[in-house]
Amino acid sequence: MNEHTVVSDEIDDSVELTDEESQYKFDLTFYGADYPVDGLVKRLKRGDIVVPSFDPVNEGAFDVEAFQRKFVWSKLQCDRFIESLLLGLPVPGIFLVQQSNKTLLVLDGQQRLLTLVAFYSGILNKKEFVLEHVQDQFKGHKYDGLKDDERRIIDDSLIHATVIKKTSEEQDLSSIYSLFERLNSGGTQLSPHEIRVALAPGQLMNLVRDLNADLRWREIFGPVSKKLKDHELILRFLALRYEAGGYKSPMKDFLTSFAQKYSALDQKTGEDFTKSFVGAIGLAHEIAGKKAFKLTNALNAAVFDSVMVGLASRLDKGDPLPDVEALKGAYETLLQDAKYIASVSKATAREDQVAERIGLAVAAFDGV
Structure with a gap:
């Protein structure tokens, strides 16, 4: 060269x-909250929970398509996550940070939340979201095609959220920045x-x-x-x-x-x-x-x-x-x-x- x-x-x-x-010290407060899946999806669509794009080209607060261009699970991962909820299995929690306008920014759990929005909307990466890599009773199903009892199971499934708050509105973002780094280390x-x-x-x-x-x-x-x-x-x-x-x-x-x-x-x-x-x-x-x-x-x-x-x-x-x-x-x-x-x-x-x-x-x- x-x-x-x-x-x-x-x-x-x-x-x-x-x-x-x-030597860094975290100046943050935390509390836990359990959200039903259908409630999370509604909050995401309303913009009450915001999935960051990590891309200054995207000016919208919630642009799923743009976000997925860089950070998205494989179809197998998406299917298995939805299957876990349908089976009533526990799933990993998410981390949210409360903004000054009371919206919640997703620090960890972006793929899980985007998968939920995609399944409920029926579209994943511009294709119809049909379950494939799952047990036989769920294969070929979309959200709209679930049986009533299956739909209730996934709607009512709880996902635990750890909500992070700054100790004051004037506080800088350094603590949250460092926490974000740790949560996104994998x-x-x-x-x-x-x-x-x-x-x-x-x-x-x-x-x-x-x-x-x-x-x-x-x-x-x-x-x-x-x-x-x-x-x-x-x-x-x-x-x-x-x-x-x-x-x-x-x-x-x-x-x-x-x-x-x-x-x-x-x-x-x-x-x-x-x-x-x-x-x-x-x-x-x-x-x-x-x-x-x-x-x-x-x-x-x-x-x-x-x-x-x-x-x-x-x-x-x-x-x-x-x-x-x-x-x-x-x-x-x-x-x-x-x-x-x-x-x-x-x-x-x-x-x-x-x-x-x-x-x-x-x-x-x-x-x-």
Whole structure:
């Protein structure tokens, strides 16, 4: 692989890991509730229980078809789950988090709940939902074709829910974010930003989605990331560009708090964010092209956030526009600075490392 090769999702961010996250304390309250299956289905269809899509392209609160494109059981798993309910067997519980408007967001149990909605509607993945991988008495049946006693059994089956609440409305999402990570540790692994999109949807995530289509950014990053790493880097730039003074590690909690704060983004702030990103990524592309933000073959997340903040800061100075050749020289000099390289190479989420590299990058471009 030569230095110009671009590989999707090849990002050097592993150096951010620290041991401080093992000291994390959960500031949440919990209570249990038993829901009948037919009641769960009604609540899902009304939007009282929300299945997250983990995808900022989907703006609807409950888009089953879009959700299933990425997270769906096999037909065998769906059939066996419905069969367990028809047989009166116990099934695993679900985890819900209460939102400020009293809706319940599904943290764990998405596949089970979507399977129920699909069975009651009679459609699974655009096909008729007919039971196949089940005992003979249920084979070929749909919900509407069940005998009255079978329908009552599944309607009245109870699924236990653990409902999680924040201790106050002003509390940030870090506790719920960390719980989400733990609950989704098996099966299809969610990326940090997929979880963030689920917990803090809104105007900021929509803006990040739009900025992600910038052609200069796409040439630098490469193919669109299936795990939303490109979205997360844009959010990271915005967060450190506008809130660096309040940065506290770990980085993932900082980004989640920023996403929560600006979820209801107003037009003026959105325009400022757009101008800042578009201007900085344009300069970075002029300076280094496809090789921007790379110390090796991989895009370095710490180089990205610091250089982008440095370039955006320089653009804030206004006219005259900086000379591209002079900026290129400043960029190359920065990448040879031993202090800077140390700050982007180890423990890069630590507060002192973040402050060090951003300070050096801002200073490098300030005089150009």
